[in-house]
Amino acid sequence: xxxxxxxxxxxxxxxxxxxxxxxxxxxxxxxxxxxxxxxxxxxxxxxxxxxxxxxxxxxxxxxxxxxxxxxxxxxxxxxxxxxxxxxxxxxxxxxxxxxxxxxxxxxxxxxxxxxxxxxxxxxxxxxxxxxxxxxxxxxxxxxxxxxxxxxxxxxxxxxxxxxxxxxxxxxxxxxxx
Amino acid sequence: xxxxxxxxxxxxxxxxxxxxxxxxxxxxxxxxxxxxxxxxxxxxxxxxxxxxxxxxxxxxxxxxxxxxxxxxxxxxxxxxxxxxxxxxxxxxxxxxxxxxxxxxxxxxxxxxxxxxxxxxxxxxxxxxxxxxxxxxxxxxxxxxxxxxxxxxxxxxxxxxxxxxxxxxxxxxxxxxxxxxxxxxxxxxxxxxxxxxxxxxxxxxxxxxxxxxxxxxxxxxxxxxxxxxxxxxxxxxxxxxxxxxxxxxxxxxxxxxxxxxxxxxxxxxxxxxxxxxxxxxxxxxxxxxxxxxxxxxxxxxxxxxxxxxxxxxxxxxxxxxxxxxxxxxxxxxxxxxxxxxxxxxxxxxxxxxxxxxxxxxxxxxxxxxxxxxxxxxxxxxxxxxxxxxxxxxxxxxxxxxxxxxxxxxxxxxxxxxxxxxxxxxxxxxxxxxxxxxxxxxxxxxxxxxxxxxxxxxxxxxxxxxxxxxxxxxxxxxxxxxxxxxxxxxxxxxxxxxxxxxxxxxxxxxxxxxxxxxxxxxxxxxxxxxxxxxxxxxxxxxxxxxxxxxxxxxxxxx
Numbered sequence: 001x002x003x004x005x006x007x008x009x010x011x012x013x014x015x016x017x018x019x020x021x022x023x024x025x026x027x028x029x030x031x032x033x034x035x036x037x038x039x040x041x042x043x044x045x046x047x048x049x050x051x052x053x054x055x056x057x058x059x060x061x062x063x064x065x066x067x068x069x070x071x072x073x074x075x076x077x078x079x080x081x082x083x084x085x086x087x088x089x090x091x092x093x094x095x096x097x098x099x100x101x102x103x104x105x106x107x108x109x110x111x112x113x114x115x116x117x118x119x120x121x122x123x124x125x126x127x128x129x130x131x132x133x134x135x136x137x138x139x140x141x142x143x144x145x146x147x148x149x150x151x152x153x154x155x156x157x158x159x160x161x162x163x164x165x166x167x168x169x170x171x172x173x174x175x176x177x
Numbered sequence: 178x179x180x181x182x183x184x185x186x187x188x189x190x191x192x193x194x195x196x197x198x199x200x201x202x203x204x205x206x207x208x209x210x211x212x213x214x215x216x217x218x219x220x221x222x223x224x225x226x227x228x229x230x231x232x233x234x235x236x237x238x239x240x241x242x243x244x245x246x247x248x249x250x251x252x253x254x255x256x257x258x259x260x261x262x263x264x265x266x267x268x269x270x271x272x273x274x275x276x277x278x279x280x281x282x283x284x285x286x287x288x289x290x291x292x293x294x295x296x297x298x299x300x301x302x303x304x305x306x307x308x309x310x311x312x313x314x315x316x317x318x319x320x321x322x323x324x325x326x327x328x329x330x331x332x333x334x335x336x337x338x339x340x341x342x343x344x345x346x347x348x349x350x351x352x353x354x355x356x357x358x359x360x361x362x363x364x365x366x367x368x369x370x371x372x373x374x375x376x377x378x379x380x381x382x383x384x385x386x387x388x389x390x391x392x393x394x395x396x397x398x399x400x401x402x403x404x405x406x407x408x409x410x411x412x413x414x415x416x417x418x419x420x421x422x423x424x425x426x427x428x429x430x431x432x433x434x435x436x437x438x439x440x441x442x443x444x445x446x447x448x449x450x451x452x453x454x455x456x457x458x459x460x461x462x463x464x465x466x467x468x469x470x471x472x473x474x475x476x477x478x479x480x481x482x483x484x485x486x487x488x489x490x491x492x493x494x495x496x497x498x499x500x501x502x503x504x505x506x507x508x509x510x511x512x513x514x515x516x517x518x519x520x521x522x523x524x525x526x527x528x529x530x531x532x533x534x535x536x537x538x539x540x541x542x543x544x545x546x547x548x549x550x551x552x553x554x555x556x557x558x559x560x561x562x563x564x565x566x567x568x569x570x571x572x573x574x575x576x577x578x579x580x581x582x583x584x585x586x587x588x589x590x591x592x593x594x595x596x597x598x599x600x601x602x603x604x605x606x607x608x609x610x611x612x613x614x615x616x617x618x619x620x621x622x623x624x625x626x627x628x629x630x631x632x633x634x635x636x637x638x639x640x641x642x643x644x645x646x647x648x649x650x651x652x653x654x655x656x657x658x659x660x661x662x663x664x665x666x667x668x669x670x671x672x673x674x675x676x677x678x679x680x681x682x683x684x685x686x687x688x689x690x691x692x693x694x695x696x697x698x699x700x701x702x703x704x705x706x707x708x709x710x711x712x713x714x715x716x717x718x719x720x721x722x723x724x725x726x727x728x729x730x731x732x733x
Contacts, residue, residue: 037478039476040478041479043458043459043478045461046459069478073479076480077478077479077480081461081481082461082462082463083421083462084462099382099383100382100540100580100613100627100628101383101539101540101545101613103382103627104541104613104615104618104624105540137382137421137462137464137631137635138380138382138383139209139421140379140384140385141209141247142247142383142384142385142537142611143250143385143545144214144247144545145539147213153213155213156213156214
C-alpha cells in the first residue's frame with residue numbers, strides 16, 4: 001500500500017514536470033477547452049500527435065492521468081484509430097492515396113516502385129529515418145488521381161517515376177549536404 | 178447580441194454593394210482539388226499583382242469554394258464577364274489582368290457551354306464557387322440564415338418538419354431514409370436534452386462531396402443543423418468530421434466562430450428562446466465511424482464500434498439522449514427547402530427520390546470533379562455528357578457507385594435513371610455519392626478484391642461474420658487474382674457473401690459483399706478467365722502460382 005502510494009506520488013511529480021513543457025501545455029489547453037472531460041480523449045490524442053508527431057507510452061500515461069481514464073482505454077483508442085501513429089515518423093513523410101480513383105489510376109504501381117527504390121512498405125520508415133511511407137484511404141482529391149501527400153503538400157496526377165524522383169531527392173539531397 | 182431580420186438584410190445589402198463596387202471580380206478556386214495544384218499561391222500572386230498595378234479599388238480577388246471541374250484546376254472565374262480560366266499558372270496572371278474588360282485570354286479559356294456545366298442543377302452547391310467560405314457576410318448576401326430566421330420566427334417546429342416531409346427529402350448518407358420521418362421520431366422523444374449530429378465522416382474511398390460542401394459553403398451546413406435543432410427540440414450540436422480533412426475542419430471552426438459572433442448560433446437566436454451551439458469533433462481514421470452508433474461512440478471518446486439497433490439514436494443516442502444524425506448533404510438541403518417550400522423541392526427529381534444529388538465523378542472519365550444533378554438523371558448523361566466520356570481510346574466498362582458498400586454497374590444499364598430504387602435494383606446503392614468510371618484497363622476481380630481489402634482492414638472486429646468473413650473473402654479473391662484459385666471457390670464465395678450479408682451487425686459488414694456480388698453477377702467471365710485460364714483480361718493481375726505472398730494470404 002505504502003509502495004503503491006509512493007509510486008503514485010512519483011508519477012504525479014513526473015506528470016507535473018512534464019506539464020511545464022511547451023508542447024504539453026498545448027495538450028493541456030485542449031483538455032481545458034473540452035472541460036477536462038474524459039469524452040475528449042480522441043481530441044486530446046489528436047493534440048498530442050499534433051505536438052509530438054506520434055503517441056508513445058509516456059504520452060498515453062500522461063493523457064490517462066490528466067483525463068482520469070484507465071490507461072487501457074487510452075491504449076485501446078490509440079490503437080483502434082488508424083490516424084494515430086505509435087512510432088515516430090521519419091524526417092519526411094509520403095502518404096500515397098489508395099482511394100478507388102487513385103487505385104484504378106495506378107497507385108499500387110507507385111507503392112511498388114517506392115518499395116523497389118527505398119525498400120519500405122506502407123507503415124515503415126527507411127533505416128536512416130529519412131522517409132516514412134503511409135497510405136491514405138482517400139484524400140478526397142479523386143479529380144487528381146493518383147494523388148499523394150509529400151510533407152503535407154498534396155500532389156496529383158502522379159506516376160511512379162515522379163514519386164521515386166521526389167523521394168530520391170529527399171534521401172540523396174541531405175546526404176550530399 | 179441578438180440579430181433581427183432588418184440587420185440581416187442590412188448586412189446582405191452592404192455586402193452586395195461592396196461586391197458591386199468592384200468592376201471585376203476574380204474568383205480563385207481554393208477548394209482541396211485546386212489547392213493541390215497550388216491555387217493558394219496563385220491567389221496570393223493575383224492579389225499582389227492587382228495591388229501593384231493599383232487596381233485594388235475596382236478589381237476584387239477572392240478565394241472561393243469548388244468550381245466543380247477539378248481536373249482542369251487551378252480554376253479562375255472572372256465576374257461579371259463569366260469567363261472561366263483553367264490550368265492557370267502564376268505566369269498567366271499578367272495576361273489575365275490585362276484582358277479584364279476586353280476579350281479573354283483564349284489559350285486559358287475553359288468553355289462554360291460544356292455539358293459539364295449546363296446539365297447540372299445546383300441546390301446544395303448553389304454557393305460553391307460563388308462565395309468566400311471564410312466570410313459569413315458573403316453567405317448572408319446570398320440570403321444566408323434567412324431560412325433560419327423564417328423557421329424560428331414564423332413557423333412552429335411541427336411546421337418545419339411538415340415542410341421537410343412535403344419536400345420528400347431522403348437521407349443523403351446512402352441509405353435514403355426519409356428525413357422528415359427521422360426528425361418526427363426525434364421530436365416526439367421526450368427528453369430535456371437532445372442532440373443534433375452532422376455526420377461528416379466521409380470515409381468512402383472515391384467520395385469527396387461532403388468535403389467540398391464543408392470547404393466551400395460551411396454556413397449552409399450550420400444553418401441546416403440549427404433549423405433541424407429547432408424542429409426536433411435540441412440545443413447542442415456536433416459535427417463529426419474526418420481529421421484527414423484539415424481544411425474543412427479549419428473552415429468549419431472559422432464559420433462557427435463567425436456565426437457565434439453574429440448571433441446566429443448561441444443563446445436567444447433572432448431574439449427567440451431558441452439556443453443552439455455546435456462543436457466540432459474530429460474523427461481519427463476509422464471508416465466504421467460513418468455508422469451512426471459507432472460515430473456516437475467515437476464522439477463519446479470511445480472505440481468506434483457499432484451496437485445493435487434498436488434502440489435507434491433517435492430514441493437513445495449520444496450519452497443515451499435522443500439524437501438526430503444526418504449527413505452533410507442532407508443538412509445542406511434544409512435551408513433551400515425552408516426558403517422555397519417543400520412543394521418546390523418535391524417538383525425536382527423522380528417520384529420516390531426528390532431533389533438533386535451531388536456526385537464525385539472520378540476515374541476514367543474526361544471531366545472529373547464535383548457535379549450536382551436532379552435525381553433520376555440518366556447514367557449515360559452523367560458519364561458521357563457531363564463527364565465527357567472516356568479519355569483516349571478507352572472503352573466504358575462499368576461505373577462503381579456507393580464505394581465499398583456499392584456495386585459495379587455494367588454497360589447494359591447505362592440508360593437507367595440514377596435514383597435510390599433503380600440503383601438498388603441493379604445491385605448497387607446510391608451511397609454517399611462517389612461515382613468511379615472504369616474502362617477496359619480495370620480488372621473487375623481486382624476491384625472486388627480492393628474493396629474487400631478495404632472492408633477487411635476497416636472491420637472493427639466486434640462481430641464474427643464481418644471480422645472473419647471479410648478476411649476469408651479477401652483470401653479467396655486474392656487467390657483468384659494470383660491465379661491459384663479453383664472453380665469450387667466461386668460457390669464458396671457466394672455462400673460466404675450470403676452469410677456475411679445476412680448476419681453482420683452493422684452496415685459495414687452487411688454491405689461488404691456487394692462489390693463482390695455485383696462483379697460476380699455482371700462479370701462472371703472475368704472471374705472464370707482468372708480461375709480456369711489463369712489469365713487476366715484487363716492485364717492488371719500478376720498471375721503467379723505459389724508465391725510467398727500467396728502462402729501468407731492463405732495462412733492469414
